[in-house]
Amino acid sequence: MRVSSFFLNTQREAPAEAEVLSHILMVRAFMIRKLATGIFTYLPMGYRVIRKIEQIVRECMNEEGGVELLMPAVQPAEIWQESGRWNKFGKELLRFKDRHGRDYCMGPTHEEVITEIARSYIKSYKQMPVNLYHIQGKFRDEVRPRFGVMRAREFIMKDAYSFDVDVQSAAVSYERMRRAYCKVFERCGLKYKMIDADSGPIGGDLSNEFMVLAHTGEDEVISCDACDYAANLEKAAALPVEPSADITFTDKLQEVFTPNAHTVRDVAAFLNIPVQAVVKTIILKADERLVALLIRGDHEVNTTKVKNFLRVPFVEFAEPQHIEAVSGPVGFSGPIGLNIPIYVDYSVEKLPSMAVGGNKRDLHIIGAKLGVDFKAEAVGDFRAALVGDVCPKCGGRYNITRGIEVGHIFYLGSKYSESMQACFTDADGVKKPIEMGCYGIGVSRIAAAAIEQNHDERGIIWPIPIAPFEVALFSLNSNNREVTDAVELLYKTLLEAGVEVIYDDRDERAGVKLSDADLIGYPVRITVGEKSYKNGCAEVKLRKNSEAAAVKFADVLMTVRELLECE
């Protein structure tokens, strides 16, 4: 490809709205253009990257038995009503009506569509296992799109769905996808981590996320400093923590007047005890009922854990009027005399006694004991993990790093097959719901994540497998006919050899071409100037290195091939 006949318009300055580096660089390198909030055009340079990523995904999926199809972006409301998600999904689901007044939505995901297909055609155990996937534009009306294509409303996703006869077989399908995903991210040249994840609103039991490690990532990843355990903050186990040895605990139950003490910190300061000896009583709304959760003052509640423990669809903090109805004024709730179920975090159980709310304004109670002054419905892990917590696998300590979620795999079980009646007849003649799994990769997000991970002050440094072009070629003296002819010859040679080369044949000064090549981040750069031409050489340089090597014209092709292969 010649730049003169390509469509390239690099920018020296990015729009002020671009905050993160990948967004700025993608705009400056003329890879994307915003049309509306969270809605982008992939310009030719950017689209080449997307296509490269798609192809890697395709190959890895096919290797593990995936079969590609293409489902529509617009979906009718009926199937969403059937699965029960038409009302549950929230405003992220962009709904609209057609000219006849029928309800439709832009597909944010395709469980409903694929399940509708599966139930129509998969009738026998002989037809499984099967894994269907497509790569397609999704639309989610995100509350706050940001960071360019990192969190766009319209984005390109690969989603796959597996269908199996039983749990054992589904586990094999899940494992194959896990393998395929690792291969995808490795082939894309990304440093990533597979972590345990909560399955979220899509549902199911077993779930892993694939995180690209980057400082600018939006997600927090817990990882062990000693072993390979890693988990989403939502999911990471928080083992019981013993109270500090130097605390003396009061034995005697006693009411204390605590004026103007509204936060745990205030109360601890007023009572002159450590924050960890003050226990918060949090009133939660779990589905339709209220429950109390006891958690140490220095810990935070993880509502996802509570939700999973109680096996309810959602858990949220109760409204003030509900809190007042069961436990007196907000800020003074306590477990003693409370007549809703009380759930206690492991670390609270370790406290010999504690300070708790008194269920009256400005009143706290010290010396309260679990099992004596109040009873727990259950004890469990309900808090968010912290840096320094003990790893459940090996006893090491937790670190927190940031990451960008580029892939997520779920075992769904029969969630959709039951609600949408996708059943098959098994070998024993019994009708059973199909066991499903679903597997997503954010294709457009991978491009952004790769930039976050691979760049310098000049621009992008693409990993070779997903670079828009492998090689950039140009003359440093475009006015010198001999030099230019030599470059033309090199261009022809590389092109005929099947190397993905972009030839910057514009009538520009060397500095312009060099800057553009660095900004766009082609992995290999070949230049010829008057000096090197006299020596019968071209200068070959890797984007990530600072030094160029002089290579005889006849050896350029071989050198390039070597570089592309071993890098």
Place this chain on the structure above:
RNA sequence: CGGGGUGUAGCGCAGUUGGCAGCGCAUCUGCUUUGGGAGCAGAGGGUCGCUGGUUCAAAUCCAGUCACCCCGACCA
């Protein structure tokens, strides 16, 4: 949806006692340049987000509205 902020040329911005709409980059023309975003000379490009109000006069003051960005609850 709550809190904060911004809308002036393709991009980055300036524009306060209210008085001819500006600068840099980019674009076009010519000459000179040509190994890391060239120099000089010239040119084109605007409904100052939109609507209404105050005023002889509004980019500027007031009201409303829309769009966009940043911080919080979602997700590939």
